[in-house]
Amino acid sequence: MSKEPVAVIGIGQTKHVAARRDVSIAGLVREAARRALDDAELDWADIDAVVIGKAPDFFEGVMMPELYLADALGAVGKPMLRVHTAGSVGGSTALVAAGLVAARVHGTVLTLAFEKQSESNAMWGLSLPIPFQQPLLAGAGGFFAPHVRAYMRRSGAPDTVGSLVAYKDRRNALKNPYAHLHEHDITLEKVQASPMLWDPIRYSETCPSSDGACAMVLSDRAGAARAPRPPAWMLGGAMRSEPTLFAGKDAVSPQAGKDCAADVYRQAGIADPRRDIDAVEMYVPFSWYEPMWLENLGFADEGEGWKLTEAGVTELDGDLPVNMSGGVLSTNPIGASGMIRFAEAALQVRGQAGEHQVEGARRALGHAYGGGSQFFSMWLVGSEPPDA
Amino acid sequence: MTRDIAVVAFAQSDVLRTTEEQSEVEMLMPVLHDVLDRTGLKTADIDFTCSGSSDYLAGRAFSFTLALDGVGAWPPISESHVEMDGAWALYEAWTKLLTGDADTALVYSYGKSSPGSLRDVLTRQLDPYYVAPLWPDSVALAALQAQALIDAGATDEPALAAIGARSRAVDNPRAQLKGDVPQGEYVVRPLRTGDCPPIGDGAAAVVLAAGERARDLCTRPAWIRGIDHRIEAHSLGVRDLTDSPSTRLAAEKAGAFERPVETAELHAPFSSQEIVLRKALRLDADVRVNPSGGALAANPMMAAGLIRIGEAAARIHRGESDRALAHATSGPCLQQNLVAVLEGDPR
Numbered sequence: 223m224s225k226e227p228v229a230v231i232g233i234g235q236t237k238h239v240a241a242r243r244d245v246s247i248a249g250l251v252r253e254a255a256r257r258a259l260d261d262a263e264l265d266w267a268d269i270d271a272v273v274i275g276k277a278p279d280f281f282e283g284v285m286m287p288e289l290y291l292a293d294a295l296g297a298v299g300k301p302m303l304r305v306h307t308a309g310s311v312g313g314s315t316a317l318v319a320a321g322l323v324a325a326r327v328h329g330t331v332l333t334l335a336f337e338k339q340s341e342s343n344a345m346w347g348l349s350l351p352i353p354f355q356q357p358l359l360a361g362a363g364g365f366f367a368p369h370v371r372a373y374m375r376r377s378g379a380p381d382t383v384g385s386l387v388a389y390k391d392r393r394n395a396l397k398n399p400y401a402h403l404h405e406h407d408i409t410l411e412k413v414q415a416s417p418m419l420w421d422p423i424r425y426s427e428t429c430p431s432s433d434g435a436c437a438m439v440l441s442d443r444a445g446a447a448r449a450p451r452p453p454a455w456m457l458g459g460a461m462r463s464e465p466t467l468f469a470g471k472d473a474v475s476p477q478a479g480k481d482c483a484a485d486v487y488r489q490a491g492i493a494d495p496r497r498d499i500d501a502v503e504m505y506v507p508f509s510w511y512e513p514m515w516l517e518n519l520g521f522a523d524e525g526e527g528w529k530l531t532e533a534g535v536t537e538l539d540g541d542l543p544v545n546m547s548g549g550v551l552s553t554n555p556i557g558a559s560g561m562i563r564f565a566e567a568a569l570q571v572r573g574q575a576g577e578h579q580v581e582g583a584r585r586a587l588g589h590a591y592g593g594g595s596q597f598f599s600m601w602l603v604g605s606e607p608p609d610a
Numbered sequence: 611m612t613r614d615i616a617v618v619a620f621a622q623s624d625v626l627r628t629t630e631e632q633s634e635v636e637m638l639m640p641v642l643h644d645v646l647d648r649t650g651l652k653t654a655d656i657d658f659t660c661s662g663s664s665d666y667l668a669g670r671a672f673s674f675t676l677a678l679d680g681v682g683a684w685p686p687i688s689e690s691h692v693e694m695d696g697a698w699a700l701y702e703a704w705t706k707l708l709t710g711d712a713d714t715a716l717v718y719s720y721g722k723s724s725p726g727s728l729r730d731v732l733t734r735q736l737d738p739y740y741v742a743p744l745w746p747d748s749v750a751l752a753a754l755q756a757q758a759l760i761d762a763g764a765t766d767e768p769a770l771a772a773i774g775a776r777s778r779a780v781d782n783p784r785a786q787l788k789g790d791v792p793q794g795e796y797v798v799r800p801l802r803t804g805d806c807p808p809i810g811d812g813a814a815a816v817v818l819a820a821g822e823r824a825r826d827l828c829t830r831p832a833w834i835r836g837i838d839h840r841i842e843a844h845s846l847g848v849r850d851l852t853d854s855p856s857t858r859l860a861a862e863k864a865g866a867f868e869r870p871v872e873t874a875e876l877h878a879p880f881s882s883q884e885i886v887l888r889k890a891l892r893l894d895a896d897v898r899v900n901p902s903g904g905a906l907a908a909n910p911m912m913a914a915g916l917i918r919i920g921e922a923a924a925r926i927h928r929g930e931s932d933r934a935l936a937h938a939t940s941g942p943c944l945q946q947n948l949v950a951v952l953e954g955d956p957r
Binding site for chain 1: 664671683692711736737845855859940
């Protein structure tokens with residue numbers, strides 16, 4: 223049986239900032255949704271269903287906020303699904319929405335992910351005590367730092383690579399009007415001189431806490447034909463999960479990430495990701511995850527990812543640009559971060575990425591992960607429809 | 611071309627007032643083993659897994675991540691999660707099977723209400739700026755709905771008491787409240803304890819399969835003929851609490867009105883809500899409503915909706931019904947509703 227091709231016909235984001243005190247949660251999500259509808263030149267009545275995602279409800283202190291947000295997102299009288307797959311949720315939410323179109327259950331779906339971290343305190347939201355379990359060691363950085371160390375030891379990467387990634391992503395962010403951090407005076411030296419938080423992760427190599435939302439309008443072939451701007455076509459999408467804690471896990475390069483990427487490449491007919499993919503929006507909350515994921519996603523052999531970063535391959539004007547938007551390192555409304563990766567990949571192949579556009583990008587990967595490298599979601603989008 | 615998709619197995623835990631000696635994973639694991647044993651499938655045979663639960667019941671962020679350990683997510687599995695009742699996880703799995711990306715799916719959900727004060731916890735579902743700060747609890751909101759029904763002449767207190775009594779007079783070994791349960795004192799007028807669901811912990815799981823695979827796994831699959839869900843406005847002030855247009859619309863889209871059903875499993879946590887749902891679903895007096903006892907006999911949060919689908923499917927599996935309706939709800943006063951229509955092969 224055949225699936226309906228899925229097209230991204232509208233994209234909207236808020237300007238991500240540390241605290242949006244001027245809007246409620248409802249106001250924040252509506253702003254992104256309205257921009258996505260405007261991009262698609264559609265109105266609320268054109269939407270058949272809404273799929274919403276965010277990371278833990280404790281981040282805002284609202285249990286199942288989709289109930290309260292139904293009105294703000296024009297969902298009254300429509301189906302509304304709420305996805306939660308930890309940090310990968312923004313990506314998973316888009317994939318669930320795409321599934322509704324692919325299954326021909328709905329023709330046009332609004333999907334949205336958000337986080338309004340200023341309503342609460344994300345670090346403490348993550349640090350509620352669990353009996354008999356290791357706490358997250360004061361936020362996610364404490365959990366991930368040992369895995370970065372393991373990567374450095376295993377690959378022999380020099381300890382300068384992390385700061386190169388951060389310097390690149392923060393410069394890219396200057397070209398993205400929606401990015402949270404706009405550090406106009408950023409220098410490599412400043413990154414390297416920033417305080418050490420969780421050795422080897424420095425302050426400037428970590429993501430900020432942002433308020434923000436990202437929305438997309440997904441549609442079928444007929445919807446794509448009516449769209450005013452070029453659509454991005456979904457060529458492949460997958461989710462994979464594995465346990466966070468078990469003895470057989472490779473925390474540096476999790477099997478679930480490899481399997482997820484392989485599934486996406488198979489669907490999209492990608493034989494050699496390094497050659498066949500033009501741009502990557504990768505979930506890099508701590509700078510060292512760029513070289514780590516380059517290997518996990520098959521762009522480099524094991525132990526070789528840092529060499530691509532060091533050689534400038536992942537720069538905006540490099541051979542394989544990574545995080546053209548500035549990435550999670552520059553903007554992190556946690557629940558929305560995965561969807562921003564997916565949406566930015568779509569913007570690239572639509573040729574709508576503005577100053578951070580990669581010239582001639584035809585195929586782009588959006589990547590998200592969550593939990594303790596437990597959940598993965600990815601999609602590959604292209605400027606041409608599948609089978610074309 | 612669309613695919614035929616069926617519920618091929620259902621399992622659930624006992625629903626208990628407290629399970630403080632068990633973690634969520636410990637509560638869930640026997641249910642997962644049970645549902646897989648019914649089909650002979652192993653975790654590795656399942657193409658897609660989807661779960662439903664709520665962090666706010668567990669009292670901590672990312673509470674569902676540990677539940678995956680109970681599934682046995684190694685080698686890595688294709689998996690997703692909704693922060694909703696498991697009925698919506700089943701809906702996501704159903705769409706996944708429709709695309710052809712999967713032929714089998716495991717759906718599970720669980721909730722422990724015992725660690726906290728559920729009535730207080732559920733207030734956190736409300737509009738966080740204008741309503742939640744007032745802490746109106748779930749029973750008080752349901753009482754508003756019940757009073758609106760009484761004022762409209764749609765029911766009275768003796769009729770509500772009869773719903774409670776009927777719901778508990780069932781032979782369901784998994785139910786939390788069964789037998790001759792007194793109607794009790796008022797909790798919030800006009801609702802008495804007998805009109806309110808017990809607070810309990812529980813888990814449930816379902817296996818879905820498409821086409822011939824379903825026939826391989828089950829002698830009488832419960833085919834999902836239609837499934838749809840709709841949400842209404844959040845604010846109670848803009849809704850007619852005596853009606854449920856979202857249920858009616860979901861039922862229409864699911865094909866519930868095309869032919870009569872024999873059985874209906876309704877997720878009506880309060881006796882008064884059964885009145886609303888019966889009307890919206892146009893259920894005649896001869897439809898057998900909640901032979902399992904429904905949510906008045908056992909209402910484990912996040913699993914009670916999936917249990918309705920499971921109970922309806924199990925009746926078809928056992929040959930006790932040919933066409934059954936299952937309903938799940940979420941949010942205050944029936945804000946969000948899902949309807950599924952299940953059928954067995956003609957006999």
